[in-house]
Amino acid sequence: TNKTKIMTPLESKVASIASEVELVSKIKVVLGGKMNNPSISSSSAEDLLEGGCYHRLSHMSPFTGTKMTFGLFVPTSYGSHPLSSSSSAKKQSMPVLFWLSGLTCDDTNFATKAGSKAFEAAERQSIAIVMPDTSPRNDESIPDVDSYDLGIGAGFYIDATKAPYDKHYQMYSYINTELSALLSNVFQIGANGLASISGHSMGGHGALTIALRNPSSYVSVSAFAPICNPTTCPWGQKVFNAYLKEPSDGNQYDATLLLSIMTSSNNTQLYDDIWIEQGLSDQFLKEQLLPSKFIEAANQSGQKVTLREREGFDHSYHFVAAFISQHVDFHAQRLHKHKQQQRQEQEQSSSSSSLTSSPGKSITCKAMVARGPKQPLTLEVITVQPPQTNEVRVKVLANALCHTDVYTLDGHDPEGLFPCILGHEAGCIVESVGPNVTSVQPGDHVIPCYTPQCCEASCIFCQSPKTNLCPKIRGTQGRGVMPDGTVRFLDSNGKPIYHFMGCSTMAEYTVLAEISCAKIRKEAQLEKACLFGCGVSTGLGAVWNTCNVEVHSTVAVFGLGAVGLAVIQGAKISGASKIIAIDVNPKKFPAALEQGATHTVDPTALPNPNQTIQQHIAGTLTQWGVDYSFDCTGNTNVMRSALECAHRGWGTSCIIGVAASGHEISTRPFQLVTGRVWKGTAFGGFKSRRDVPILVNKYLDGQLPIDHYITHTFNGVEKTNEAIDALHGGDCLRAVVRY
Numbered sequence: 001t002n003k004t005k006i007m008t009p010l011e012s013k014v015a016s017i018a019s020e021v022e023l024v025s026k027i028k029v030v031l032g033g034k035m036n037n038p039s040i041s042s043s044s045a046e047d048l049l050e051g052g053c054y055h056r057l058s059h060m061s062p063f064t065g066t067k068m069t070f071g072l073f074v075p076t077s078y079g080s081h082p083l084s085s086s087s088s089a090k091k092q093s094m095p096v097l098f099w100l101s102g103l104t105c106d107d108t109n110f111a112t113k114a115g116s117k118a119f120e121a122a123e124r125q126s127i128a129i130v131m132p133d134t135s136p137r138n139d140e141s142i143p144d145v146d147s148y149d150l151g152i153g154a155g156f157y158i159d160a161t162k163a164p165y166d167k168h169y170q171m172y173s174y175i176n177t178e179l180s181a182l183l184s185n186v187f188q189i190g191a192n193g194l195a196s197i198s199g200h201s202m203g204g205h206g207a208l209t210i211a212l213r214n215p216s217s218y219v220s221v222s223a224f225a226p227i228c229n230p231t232t233c234p235w236g237q238k239v240f241n242a243y244l245k246e247p248s249d250g251n252q253y254d255a256t257l258l259l260s261i262m263t264s265s266n267n268t269q270l271y272d273d274i275w276i277e278q279g280l281s282d283q284f285l286k287e288q289l290l291p292s293k294f295i296e297a298a299n300q301s302g303q304k305v306t307l308r309e310r311e312g313f314d315h316s317y318h319f320v321a322a323f324i325s326q327h328v329d330f331h332a333q334r335l336h337k338h339k340q341q342q343r344q345e346q347e348q349s350s351s352s353s354s355l356t357s358s359p360g361k362s363i364t365c366k367a368m369v370a371r372g373p374k375q376p377l378t379l380e381v382i383t384v385q386p387p388q389t390n391e392v393r394v395k396v397l398a399n400a401l402c403h404t405d406v407y408t409l410d411g412h413d414p415e416g417l418f419p420c421i422l423g424h425e426a427g428c429i430v431e432s433v434g435p436n437v438t439s440v441q442p443g444d445h446v447i448p449c450y451t452p453q454c455c456e457a458s459c460i461f462c463q464s465p466k467t468n469l470c471p472k473i474r475g476t477q478g479r480g481v482m483p484d485g486t487v488r489f490l491d492s493n494g495k496p497i498y499h500f501m502g503c504s505t506m507a508e509y510t511v512l513a514e515i516s517c518a519k520i521r522k523e524a525q526l527e528k529a530c531l532f533g534c535g536v537s538t539g540l541g542a543v544w545n546t547c548n549v550e551v552h553s554t555v556a557v558f559g560l561g562a563v564g565l566a567v568i569q570g571a572k573i574s575g576a577s578k579i580i581a582i583d584v585n586p587k588k589f590p591a592a593l594e595q596g597a598t599h600t601v602d603p604t605a606l607p608n609p610n611q612t613i614q615q616h617i618a619g620t621l622t623q624w625g626v627d628y629s630f631d632c633t634g635n636t637n638v639m640r641s642a643l644e645c646a647h648r649g650w651g652t653s654c655i656i657g658v659a660a661s662g663h664e665i666s667t668r669p670f671q672l673v674t675g676r677v678w679k680g681t682a683f684g685g686f687k688s689r690r691d692v693p694i695l696v697n698k699y700l701d702g703q704l705p706i707d708h709y710i711t712h713t714f715n716g717v718e719k720t721n722e723a724i725d726a727l728h729g730g731d732c733l734r735a736v737v738r739y
Contacts, residue, residue, distance in 0.1 A: 021186065024056040024069060029119045049187060052076040054111055054119060062551060063170040063178045063575065064136040070179065071107045071131035073115070074189070075123045093191035093702065095219075095335035096128040096183060097328065098175065100203030103235075104153045107133040110200075113317035114324050121325035125332030128189050132179055134202070136168040149235055150242055156230075157206030158253045159577055160243035169243060170552075172253070173575055176210050176217070184703060192702030193217065194339055196331035200224040200320050201284075202235075208255035208274075208294075215270040215594060216705045220334040222275035222327050224320050225282055228294035229256040235288050252598055256290075259297045261590065274298070274305045275330055277323050279313030359432040359442075360386050363393075367489070367507030368720040369497060372418045373411030377506070379718045382421075382497065383490040384509040387434035391482065392512050394428035394446060398527035399505045400710075401425075401723045401735045402534050403561070403634075407658060408500065409724070414661040417480040420498035421489060423505035424450045425533040427526025430517075437514045439689075445522050447533045447696075449688035450477075450501040452515040468545075468687045473513055477502040483513055503533075506720055508739050518692035524700055527713070527736050531562075531706050532695050534683070535734070539566025539632070540695070540704075541684015542654050543574055547628050551575035556617055557597070558642050559632035560588040562709050562733040563656055565595050567630045572596025573704075576628075580621060582613065585730065594708070603641075617645035629653045636663045643667055649675040656681055709734045 029052055049055060051074055058069040078094055099118075101110050110118070110131050122129050135155030136142055143164050145151035151165075160169035184191040196219050199207035204226025211221035230236020231254045240250035251257050278291055285291075291307060298305040313319040363384045368377035387393040402425045408416040430444045440446060454472040455462050461470050473483045480498030481487055488511040489497035489504070504510045520529060531537075539562070543549045555571045557564050560583040571579050572595065580599045581592035589600040599621060603613040611620070618625035625647040631639045634657030643653040644667065653676065655665075665678075672678065686692065698704035712726045712735035723735035 021057055021059045021182075024058055026050060026056075027054045028052060029054055029073065029115075029123070049074055049078065051078040052123065054115065056107065059182070061136075061174055061178060063174045064168045066136040066139045066142070066168055068136065068174065069107050069133055071111050071129075072183075072187075072189075073111070073119050073122055073129045073131075075126050075128065077126045078128065093184070093194050093339075094128050094187075094189045095126075095194040095332070095339060096130055096190035096196075097122070097331050097335075098195060098197040098199075098207070099129055099131045100157060100175070100197070100199030100206040101131065101134050102199070102201030102203050103134070104148050105134050105203075106137075106153065107131050109317070110320075114321040117321050118324045118328055121328035122332075125328060125336075127328070127332050127335060129328075130179070130183060130189070132175055135171065139168065142168055150239060154202065154239065156202055156236075156239045156243065156253070157210065158239075158243060161245045161249060161577065162243055165243050170577075171206075172210065173577075175206065176214060177573065177575060180217070181703070184701070190702075192339075192342060192700075193705060194219065194335055194702065196220040196335055198222045198224070198327055198331065199226070200317075201289075201315065202227060205230060205236075205253075205255060209253050209258060212255060212258040212270060213252070213593065213596075216708055219338045220273075220331050221271060222277070222330060224277045224323075224327075225279060225284070225289055225315055226255065226276065226291070226294075227289055229290040230254055231257065232293070233288045233290060249598075252593075256293045256297045258593075259294065259301055259303055261593065269303050272304065272334070274303065275327060276305060276307045277310065277319075277327070278307060279310045279315065279319045281312055282315045282319075284315055358386075362386060363431075363509050365508035366717050367421050368717055369491070370409055370418055370420050370422050373409065373416065375409075376721050377409075377422075377724070381492055382507065384507070384511060385488045385490070387432060387437075387488075387511050388482070388484060389435045390437060390514045391434040391488075392437060392440055392446070392514050392517050393431045393433070393488075393509060394448070394512060394517075395431050395509055396423075396426050396428050396505050396507060396739055398530045398736055398738050399423050399426040399717075399720075400530050400533070400535075401720075401727045401737070403727070404501075404534070404658065405506075406724060406727060407634075407660075412660045415478050415480075417498040419491070420480060420500045421504040421507050421510070422500045423507070424448065424501040424503035425530055425535065426503065426505035427528075427530035427533075428505070428510075429526075431509065433514075439514060440517050440519050445520050445524065445526060445529075446512075446517040447520055447529060447692050448503040448505060448510075448512050449516050449518050449533060449683070449692060450503055451683040451686075451688050452502065452513060453687050453689040454515045455689065462687070468683060468685050470515070472515060473502065482511065506717065508717055515689070518689050520693050520696040521700060524696050527738055528707060528710065529696050529699065530736065531709055531734060532692050532699075535562045536566045536706055536709060537686055537692065537695060538656060538681065538684040539563040540570040541686045541691075542630055542656050542681045543567055543570030543628075545685030546679065546681040547630075547652055547654050549574045549576055549628050552577045553628055554578040554580075554622060554626040554647075556580040556582060556626045556629040556642065556645055557592075557632065558582045558630065558638050559657060560585070560592050561632060564630070564632035565591060565709065565733065567632060567656070568592055568595040568597050571628075578622070578626070580617060580626065587731065591708070591733075612641065614641045614645040618647075622647075624648045625651050627651060631655050631657050633657045634659050636665050639665050640667050643676060643678050644671055646676045650677075651675070652677040652679065654679055654681055710736050712736070713738065
């Protein structure tokens, strides 16, 4: 079952077009500044990418709805490489620099006018360079505007929301989401987060905004003569007025405003340095480019920016060609450093961890025991008995605190039993196995899953694609015991201690049912992979599985904890065009914007105090509501707001947060009669043993970053109470305790 592949809607489309990528031309690059004549080919993806060559490739884009062409230089070190995912999976990822060109350009201008210098540097540094087009073209439905700064050649690297451009002009998502995924999945270029970005003029604007909105996706950023403050310059105002429904929507594509919003709250740097190359004889410097505004925002926020002013240089590609090799070196240095850090982390993670191996015997270890509701956990030495039939005993290496643990500790869980050992979001190593266990063995790395998957042919739940709610051990799990009705934990007086959610990972050792163990690759760091045991998976799965959010959908997310941010991350990956993040704590907005939110709303500070939050969303921010809304709060009043801001006729609202015992949801039946759907999700609909290993693989391949969720770390199981305090503090997403 671990070979089954799950895909986001975007990945499915990328996979479908991978075999249709066409090689338009291939040019052999000769060191020393020359390129020989192109060799034209109309072959498909069965051809080879040749190292040391500049290629032009085309494909149908699900985002723009048109055929898109991009240039791709790969160094000699890349070698001959079939364009197939099966082959690319065997190669290490090649670092890549995205180059975004300016107004009137297509995918060839950079290669023609600055390629000799850029490709020579990239060859020396062993990185790839990708050069996308600046807009959709070659489609009869694309408006033909007689203007160099609007329409064809002027995509401005934004997602248009205003007709007629909204149909095709989705350049922000095309660059940041689709092309990135295509390069990674098809060519193994830029995978594992090994990507940097730069550009010129309009492309410099695109590079800055894309990098500032997605700092976890790019290692470094630079720009040549960028349009730094487009909301205040003629070029930007003209384009935003033509492409965007609401003037305020342009703020998310203004690098100066983004830098101020994203870093002023905590005075931390998104990047170690940002290079801005600027010619002082540039005719557009004072009216259109406005680098001084960007520098001012950088100084106020604490972000380091190096403005490299050049006497005598104008806005032309001669200026770019003069300094591009220095920028390639700037990015390559950081890309290779990042790659080396990844390799070191994998080596450290894969090294053998010491285990107390006592097959068939009891083990004594430290655990944090919940003796009663609303009481601090107590550090105790407990006895962990050996695993019985179909059971697995594991050493817990890391445990992440989840609000569900605190929910039970605070006495809100009707199934909460005391004394018990809480914890259910952990990374473990198998210490020993009981009789009949076949899927794991000692030494395997596993993620405990509170939603098991028995995989039996007789289980209609496991065999159905409609649900992940396997009931095989649900009855005993809810009573705090193992499947045979007994416990595996004893305190120092020999008295039993209950299990929790079938996991109980706030102990150095625990016993799990085999069907609750998701086996993962050993190179994954358990202190990070543990996040897939609950919250992150739940948020992602609510988007991908429960609601199946489509490209260009509109989304509202209530509650910006780890689950809410995971919903935003999943919606962004799925290609949602508008993502509204709602929380009463504005300090959470920068993290939401970083993950892909396009709008942030504090429901206690609405512009119109007479509106409810649902009226503000379905009326002000949208005309009829959002396609999908998600409650990540557990508050039944918020659940109602989330439903009532869903789109009339087809909106779906998904309940993720767990409400306190005895609370009920309510709304007027008319809300459902008029086409809205109210549903819920558990563990995001993921079938645990099948899907968690796939999520971990995505993380290891750089397709699913999760490090940003870990805001606090502690060492030693005895620090768990401090982790709980951090979770109560309001600025904690996930606190991980390493044992």
